[in-house]
Amino acid sequence: MLHELICRNVAKHIDLTPAEEAHFSAMLIPHALRRKEFFLQEGEICKHSVFVVKGCLRGYTVDSNGFEHILQFAPPDWWIADMYSLLSGRPGNLNIDALEDSEVLLLAKKDQEQLYHDVPKFERFFRIITENALVTSRQRVLDNLSLSAQQRYEAFCQRYPTLINYLPQKQIASYIGVTPEFLSKMRSELLRRQ
Amino acid sequence: MLHELICRNVAKHIDLTPAEEAHFSAMLIPHALRRKEFFLQEGEICKHSVFVVKGCLRGYTVDSNGFEHILQFAPPDWWIADMYSLLSGRPGNLNIDALEDSEVLLLAKKDQEQLYHDVPKFERFFRIITENALVTSRQRVLDNLSLSAQQRYEAFCQRYPTLINYLPQKQIASYIGVTPEFLSKMRSELLRRQ
DNA sequence: CTCCGCCAATAATCTAGATTAAGAATTAAG
DNA sequence: CTTAATTCTTAATCTAGATTATTGGCGGAG
Structure with a gap:
């Protein structure tokens, strides 16, 4: 079922009654994205x-020279949003x-606030995942x-062992803050050493 | 009164009854720190x-070469902790x-958890300040x-205008990730330009 | 099959910022 | 007031990583 993954995600931190789970599920809007399609733009x-x-989604900015800087990857079971914009209501x-x-x-956002009101346990859930993200x-x-x-x-390899073979090196380079060329150089040095 | 600042800090995000406020206040432990005294060590x-x-407190790490890297300054009205350790219970x-x-x-930590139980509004309070910190x-x-x-x-000057004239440049350099020497060079260039 | 866009590898050159060193200016302490 | 410690500045040299350019592989579209 479509909501199984998210319900297990929630259940890691709070226990819901079937009714609460149904209430939550009813708020969720399924959405499909094609490769390279934007969910949100600057x-x-x-x-x-x-x-x-x-x-897999990614959150990133583009600087004044046109370079991309990746803030976050979001593979399955992860949450992503522009928190600044979501919280402030500003662009x-x-x-x-x-x-x-x-x-x-x-x-x-409106449903999320409604959810805090209807099922206060969700305050706890989002507090905990926000703490972990912090x-x-x-x-x-x-x-x-x-x-x-x-x-x-x-460090990236250790923390995200599944992403390392899955993502193009270009994306990883942008996340750790080096050029793709330099990442390539580092990798060949690492291989030579082992 | 000693608790006035913190109660106004809490009141920014949630409304407490006098009883709730008293319950919260009773949990707080006053503590004094001398200049350079540690509250917590690696x-x-x-x-x-x-x-x-x-x-004013500061949170920082020391790398393998002995250099300090400042994660956070905490002037009055701010919260600080080693969140990783606090949440995980590990060093x-x-x-x-x-x-x-x-x-x-x-x-x-135990009182904070008790507080979540006794006054669930505090889940909301800490969710919100954690979101802002994130x-x-x-x-x-x-x-x-x-x-x-x-x-x-x-950017640091704009975001923390009060800290800029208050902190030694050495500390600011460590926060923005440059050597004190290079910060000094940048400042003199900025002055020359204006 | 081939043309083209995407990805990875390698190498030469360049630069932002580190390192080192040494002196000047503040601050704290006796 | 004197001395010692800390902080700030300036300048010369050095280096991690950026930039730019070239090459080859590989998969998809016509």
């Missing part, structure tokens, strides 16, 4: 939290698109400040 | 959320110390990936 207002069921600077044909479930994000800030490109690549 | 388990009433890699003589209020942290990741040192310094 300047738009983000009105949904997105849960990935199949495929964001994030682009979100699909790296391959994907299926997602959307939770509208820990990850802060670790990434520290990695960017304290590790070399080589070490950042190795 | 390898310890973080058991409290810290709210700064007076002075963290963060150091937290006072940049000057400071006064803080501690909320023990937006800030992700913006910082993007700044580190896409901006030059110069631009990162200007």
Whole structure:
């Protein structure tokens, strides 16, 4: 069933009655995205939290020189959104698109707020996943400040072992903050050493 | 009164009855820190959320070459903790110390969980401040990936105008990820240009 | 089959920012 | 007031990683 993955995702942190689960499920809007299709573009207002069921999305910005900087990959079982825009209701600077044909479930901001009201346990759920995301994000800030490109690549390999063989190197390079050429150089050095 | 600042901080996001406020207040442990005194050191388990009433704390790591990398400053009205350690119950890699003589209020993890149980509105409060912290942290990741040192310094000046004249340049350099020498060079170039 | 767009690899050159060193300016302490 | 410690500045050299350019492989479209 379409909602099985997301319900298990929620059940990791809170217990729902069947009625609560049905109430939640009814709010979810299934949506399909083709490879390279945008879910959100810079300047738009983000009105949904997105849960990935199949495929892979990415959130990134484009700087003044046209270079992409990837903030987040979202493979199945992950949430993604332009949090700044979603929370503030103002235009964001994030682009979100699909790296391959994907299926997602959307939770509208208004429904999410309704859900907090109807089933307060969801305050807890989103508090916990936001806390985890914050820990990850802060670790990434520290990695960017304290590790070399080589070490950042190795850290990425350890943290996302499934993504490493799945994503084009170009995307990984953009996530860890190096050029594709330099990532290639690092990889060949790593291979030579082992 | 000692708890006035923190109660206004909470009131920004949730409304409490006098009884709830008293219940919350009773959990807070006042604590004083001298300049350079550690609240938490690398390898310890973080058991409290810290709210700064007076002075200024900082959270940072020390890399394998002995260089400090500042993750967060906490002036009055801010929360700070080693979130990874606090959430996981495992030893963290963060150091937290006072940049000057400071006064803080501690909320023990156990009390915080009790509070979620007794006054569920606090789930909401901490969800919201965690969301805001996540937006800030992700913006910082993007700044580190896409901006030059110069631009990162200007962004810091805009975002923390009060801190800029208050903190030693050495600390600011460590936050934006450059050497004190290079920060000094950038500042003199900025002055020359204006 | 071939033409074209995407991806990876390699190499030469270039630059932002680190490193090192040394002196000037502040601050704190006796 | 004197000394010691810390912080800030300036300048010379050095390096990790960027930039630019070239090549080859590979899969899809006509």
